[in-house]
Amino acid sequence: MDQLLAGLKSAGEPTRMRLLAILAQGELTVTELTQILGQSQPRVSRHLKLMCGAGLLERFTEGTWVFYRLAEHGEQARLARTLVDLLPDKDETLARDLVRLDTVKLTRANDAAAYFKTVAADWHQVRSLHAPEAEVEAAMRAFAGESQIDQLLDIGTGTGRILELFADLVEHGIGIDLSHDMLSIARANLERANLSHCHVRQGDMYNLPMPDGSMDTAIIHQVLHYADSPSDVIAEAARVL
Incomplete structure (x- = not known):
């Protein structure tokens, strides 16, 4: 009861309800x-701190960046989703927020595209040294079958392509990569495809930022040839399964 009341109290303010609606999108x-709310950073940060403390939101770092999203697991995550579902469909303030959110996403996508343009030649050259991508992806899907996957981990996610490929099979998908620039590309690709149940995090394939046994499936695609110790990468993937 106390946890429920704390969650309701932390959301019981117009700006915080707007934050829930916005962060439900990614x-x-x-x-x-x-930029979306038109409020000062200290004020927004205060709201975010309270909502994270109540378990409605999650906070994670990516280098010097700090991201927020709706909580994904537990009773407070369910409360957050319920509150979002109860928001009116035709509220003018929420509608304006979503328009501004689209502008933010467009800026992200443009920045990611500009970066990828600078590395595209090397990226495609590396891909050309391997088996045809379409055949590899088809084989991976065939191996996975049609069974639903609760928690999917893509190690070395790059552009997020593997998350896109398996998105229809997974309840939650997470991609790990060390490069903030590649994570920006993956994040833009997932947003463009409206895959809000898939997200990316900065992390090391030798030290994955998740507890033992928390994943159902792990994929390591075109990554092991970069590893100094492939066996350690595989052992770390096994740890979280």
Whole structure:
């Protein structure tokens, strides 16, 4: 009861309800949220701190960046989703927020595309050294079958392509990569495909940021040839399964 009341209290303010509605669409930085809300960073940060403390939101770092999103697991995550579902469909303030959110996402996508343009030649050259991508992806899907996957981990996610490929089979998908620039590309690709149940995090394939046994499936695609110790990468993947 106390936890429920704490969650309701932390959401019981117009700006915080707007934050829930916005973050239900994906993960955003404080700077992006201030642009959408039209409020100062200290004020927005205070709201976010309270809502994270109540378990409605999650906070995670990516280098010097800090992102926020709706909580994904537990009773407070269910409460957050319920509150979002109860929001009116035709509220003018929420509608304006979503328009500004689209602008933020477009800026993200343009920045990611500009970066990818600078590395595209090397990226495609590396891909050309391997088996045809379409055949590899078809084989991976065939191996996976049609059974639903609760928690999917893509290690070395790059552009997020594997998350896109398996999105229709997974309840939750997470991609791990060390590069903030590649994570920006993956995040933009997932947003463009409206895959809000898939997200990315900065992390090391030798030290995955998740507890033992928390994943159902792990994929390591075109990554092991970069590893100094492939066996350690495989052992770390096995740890979280």
